[in-house]
Amino acid sequence: MGLARITHRPIRPEVLLETVAGDENGAALLFLGVVRSHADGRAVSGMRYEAYEPMALKVLEMIVAETEGSFDVSAVAAVHRIGELGLGEASLGIAVSSPHRGAAYAASRHVLEEVKKRVPVWKHEHFEDGASAWVAGTPLEPA
16 A cells, blocks of 8 residues: 655655565665756755645646556655755655566656646745745646
8 A cells, every 4th residue: 555645844755665665675766856956947945845735646646556556566655755856855755566677657747747737735935036936837638
């Protein structure tokens, strides 16, 4: 069974990998989305992530369950951090284990893209010049 969490604490990559570990797997893949130093040609000093936590957790749990049911994987773990983050800090951690690397890469990419589209988390970038701005979301594709 997968793991989905919304947290205010730093994401610990080793915990994510331990969560999906198993000796039946030939692949254990970790993805970390981190706060970068620039956006749209502007210097960034940090980022604030906000969420409606109960809904964000429910959607993240659905994505993890869907991924485990749709890909040849053993386990999936996804953690999204909210609150104030500095440069280089992880805002999203995804770990996937699978008997084969191809399925692990495909499943990890699937979780990432679905999180960006569906999880109600909003990003507020802080710029070096003192300004800040909300980041435009990823629009849902028509059903």
